[in-house]
Amino acid sequence: MGRAPCCDKSGLKKGPWTPEEDKILVDYIQSHGHGSWRSLPKLAGLLRCGKSCRLRWTNYLRPDIKRGPFTPEEQKSIIQLHAIVGNKWSTIAAQLPGRTDNEIKNFWNTHLKKRLLRMGLLHPDPSDSSPAAASRHMAQWEGARLEAEARLSRESLFAHSASAAAAAAVTNPAVSVPPLKPEPDFFLRIWNSEVGDSFRKTAASATGESSPESSFTRQSSAAAVKTEPPPAAREETESKSCVTGGGPPVVAGMDDSSGSNEVVDDVSEESYQLYLDFGSGDDDLGLFGGQVGAFSSIFSSDLNGETSLDTAFK
DNA sequence: AATAAGGTCAACCGCAAGCGA
């Protein structure tokens, strides 16, 4: 193919960066900005490839990099996001301020992946990117999204009736007004974020769907009504699957009020299994359990806007 | 104490998307 090298390799240094090189790079970028990475090494006086400079800056020298071990919350986020978008490390990193894609990738490969594999929560070959797998994945997203919409719809009705009740209370103070529940929907937030966007693009290219969003929109309104169970049935379902406000079971021994970064390693295998295994856990999509109920349990929120996983971990 | 084995993580490599000429 005769592909041109990324830079002139002759005389360029490779391998670990020295503190002196770091200082030169930081000083230059802080006073000039990085501009063109290709020309930066020459302008800054570094015997490095521009690509190497960019990597060093973005993965190590950037002032907003958060060093140190991953917090339990970050670990949970990584697991959740990886279940959604797969090995889209940059997408996952975008949801974790201060963390780099490289760092997350390393952490996944050296800690989380091994552990999930050992526990049978992850299949050894996660590279199933076939259209069939993409369609399955897409269907699960769709199901979860519909349930989220249904919940919003229900809450909208609830809010409407509550405001009507409030109005009634003005004229008749004897009427008690239930408190409104500001319950932001985590799934919809994710769906409308970069993560969802990335997923839609990936799924569209894998399935050949020209506009996955449009197909979702087409179905959503009617389906949202269809998927909405009667309030009584719904409450029963929620109370069965969730201990804390629509969240997953609170796992004994998962109390991590110490804030230890070693939580994933410290908890027992059984606890970790319970932590992750909200659904059947016996299909090929691991965390989502192949069940919309399980999925939405993960992403439903409590009164404080925390995800259920947060609740489970406290 | 020496050495092997395993784990971790910074850095490299190659591919592909984006963009301007």
Place this chain on the structure above:
DNA sequence: GTCGCTTGCGGTTGACCTTAT
């Protein structure tokens, strides 16, 4: 429309560190 360049991304490598024997 195409070509070439630049940048960003994900997979992989290898040096270094820790633990086990």
